Amino acid sequence: MTVFDKAYYRNVYVAEKDGLISAVGTFFNKSGLNYQFYIYVDGVNVYSQKGTSEFRGYSTIQLDKYVQLKKGDEFEVVFLNYVPFMSSSRLHDQANVSFMGDGKEWMDLSEQSQVAILKVYTVADLGITGNLVKYYGNKTPFTANVGPGVKVTFEIGGVKYNRVGDENGMASVSIGMGPGNYKVTTTVNNTSIISAVVVKTTIVASNVKRAAFTNYNYKIRLFDVSGAALKNTKVKVKINTKTKTYKTDSKGYITIPFKKLTSKKTITITNPKTGQVSKKTITVMSRFVGTKNVKMYYLDATRYTFIVMGNDLKTPLKNKYVSIKIDKKTYKAKTNAKGVVSFKIPKTLAPGNHKITVKYGGEEDATKLAVKHVIKAKKTVTVKRSSKLVYKVTLKGKKVIKNKKVTLKLNGKKYTAKTNSKGVAKFTVKKSDIKKLKAGKKYTMNVVYYKDTLKRTLKVKR
Structure with a gap:
């Protein structure tokens, strides 16, 4: 047996018969380790438990409540611990059964001929509850066989509902929630059983992202409370602020064509048979x-x-x-x-x-x-009319520009200089040229390097 660093690991199972999960077992590499595990039934997170390992070695952890299983249910246990796995054992490393990862991305351990040490223990089904799957709008309640006159408490989403078994021993609670996954805790005679409840949507439509100015055929499919396709039925669909009536085809589909999408579309669909309302969006973004x-x-x-x-x-x-x-x-x-x-x-x-x-x-x-600009030069320079002008210019972009010709234009004349190893070019304007300029006036100097031209100012004083 080998132990990885702390991570999530999970094993997937299929119930061969009705039963109740009563415990899970795994290996701890030392005592005092904080752990946490989750149990999913048919994709519904129905149970979680935290604790601290009591000793090093294999440990069986009793659940605080039973988890209901029915024959054919797919269930899994997800554990956060230092991952224990076996490579050479009597266990068969089947694909899509044993995984490890960060809780979001998973690696199939069978690819390494390994399996996580994680077991599930069940006890016989008490025949009290089951797991419920139904479509939105279906009035089927969640039921429990508790016995005539026996008190029972159902807990859904933190709210408790007290019931008493009827003459046939049955007690029930309405499930009026919207589409989604839920859990119901049934407590009777100090025994608590957690069951999964799945409310399926009767409107199948998606939030979509599309590139601007594209065409798109948006598809919606509708069902009745039994899950049958809603055929040849008029349905109202609101797109942003305008409502239009469409008719489903023989398979329950509506297709809405959009041309050259340029803005977000909010699509509100109302199922006329179940009353379900679903709001989806087409988000238009730049490609x-x-x-x-x-x-x-x-x-x-x-x-x-x-x-x-x-x-x-x-x-x-x-x-x-x-x-x-x-x-x-x-x-x-x-x-x-x-x-x-x-x-x-x-x-x-x-x-x-x-x-x-x-x-x-x-x-x-x-x-x-x-x-x-790659030309760097002082914005304004001053020169005496009786002096020569020495004017320095630097060529620098991401790096200095060496050995390149630069031109200075002043008062109708051109002067040239070449940059040195530091990208610096030095212009010298003779006294005789400066003497032709008027004292007290400003002159424009144009520094030119190919298409780069920088205007600077020369002030002449007495």
Whole structure:
């Protein structure tokens, strides 16, 4: 036997005959361990219990209350403990029987030829209660055979109902809840039995997510209180604020077509035979995931990366062309096998603000693109009319730009300089050129590096 770290483990069983779960058994690797376990019957969480291990080794834990089983019921015990399992034993490691995991995701231990040490003990059925499965609107109550004149208490959702057995020994309580899973605790003669109650829906419809501007046929299926399909029956369906009457087909279906969905739809269905009302939504969302505003430096080969999802927003759109428009120019980009687009933004885009628009299937998604200057220079410089001007400029994006030609335009003349290893270019404007400028005036200096132009101010003083 081997023990894993603390985790959930569970075993699944099928009842071979009617009975009552009275205890569970598992292994503890030491005393003083806090544990917790849950019992599910036909998917209904009917029982839970906490405790502390008394000793190291195999332990049988008595339930505080019995749990009802009927022949054919599928039930399982989920335990939180240091997982004990056996690899080489007389136990058969059947698939879909023994699992371990975090309570949400599970690993089938049979894949490792292992089985969790977790047993269930039952006693003979007392014939008092059963488990109840019915459709919404069905008036069948939950019953217990307690004996004529015998007092019994039913507890549902924390509320207790006191009853007395009739002349036939039967006592009952109404189950008027909406669709869902419930448990009923029946207490008679100091014996408590927990039973599962399942109220099935008579309206089968789903909450749906769809990509914007897609078409969709929304399907609804209706049943009567016995679970039979509601055939050829008029049904009122409210979509947002408008109500329309539809007719079910021979299998109880209604199909509502939606074209070019652009906004959320709230669908309210009323079953005319059972009175059940169900509200569902079609949520309309962008198929573009990860599109966002971009900031980049001039001449920087930045990629615009995002995912394009399919119409159902569950699976990516594979190997499809998407339109990408930057300002007035349109490009095409293809999704990969994971629906990812990785588009290289033209590095020659001039510094300034631009707009990126992504388009597919009628949907457009617009974001901002800011191209930043790579020219760094002092905004305003002052020079005496009798002096020369030495003006330093730096070229730097994500990194310094070395050995590149930069131009300075001043008063109709051009000056050139080359950046050094630190990205710095130094312009020298001779005294003779400065002398041509008027004292007290301001002049515009344009620093140019390809399409990147930065305007700066020169003040001339006496």
